[in-house]
Amino acid sequence: MKKVLIILLLIPVFALAQTTEELDLIATYNDGIAAIKKDNSWGFINKKGVIIINFRDDLVLTKTDDGKYPVFYNNRCLISEKKDGIQYFGYIDKTGEKIIETKFLNASNFNNDVALALEVLSQSMGKNDILNKPIVNYKYFEVIIDTEGNVKEYLNPKGNNIALDKKFIKSPPKITSKFITEDLVAILNENNKWVIKSIK
Structure with missing residues (x-):
């Protein structure tokens, strides 16, 4: 019974954690969020690393000091x-x-x-x-x-x-x-x- 209770308590913690892997590029944060690239699509993550805008191909790239990527x-x-x-x-x-x-x-x-x-x-x-x-x-x-x-x-x-x-x-x-x-x-x-x- 204790094992079941521990598992049930840990499930919400694991569900809240998010790992974003296999990215081609992670831009610097701007306006509180950062652009991420996977294949030929871009998305955005917040400061907790959570994807807030899914990967898409209509974002316009902006030339910055450290590369070209979409910015807010x-x-x-x-x-x-x-x-x-x-x-x-x-x-x-x-x-x-x-x-x-x-x-x-x-x-x-x-x-x-x-x-x-x-x-x-x-x-x-x-x-x-x-x-x-x-x-x-x-x-x-x-x-x-x-x-x-x-x-x-x-x-x-x-x-x-x-x-x-x-x-x-x-x-x-x-x-x-x-x-x-x-x-x-x-x-x-x-x-x-x-x-x-x-x-x-």
């Missing part, structure tokens, strides 16, 4: 998804749930609750009567978004025309703007000159 900033991690052959970017939270839809042509990691992204907007230009199809013009804009994905600021109000077709978009367009302080962003204008703008 402001409780957000970049993900990407191909739609009609074009790569779009969004974000997950620490539960692994998609918190910002994959709708941006490019996006940066969050910093101080904001990120840079390329938002695509379409404008109807009429209709092609011969093909019986709408004529649509697409532009992308460099924007600042908050942690919910809402656009806070348009950095290039004129936008850039783009053919939204996988034949023309082989890789994500570059984000040219950059944060230089928490409150200032540097924007590269059409004359290839830098303009400094306050975002507060």
Whole structure:
């Protein structure tokens, strides 16, 4: 009877312990969690070594001083998804749930609750009567978004025309703007000159 009681008492302890083995890479902790790699997939562990986000293949790698791996900033991690052959970017939270839809042509990691992204907007230009199809013009804009994905600021109000077709978009367009302080962003204008703008 004592042996049965001891076994029953030890089962919950063993059930709570978790061993993660056979990993290809363990990144440094960032935002309280660390990326782990197994084969070609990435996941995340907490500070107790428990896997909190299972292995998946849509996480975007960030170049750091000690390698390239997915990272969390402001409780957000970049993900990407191909739609009609074009790569779009969004974000997950620490539960692994998609918190910002994959709708941006490019996006940066969050910093101080904001990120840079390329938002695509379409404008109807009429209709092609011969093909019986709408004529649509697409532009992308460099924007600042908050942690919910809402656009806070348009950095290039004129936008850039783009053919939204996988034949023309082989890789994500570059984000040219950059944060230089928490409150200032540097924007590269059409004359290839830098303009400094306050975002507060």
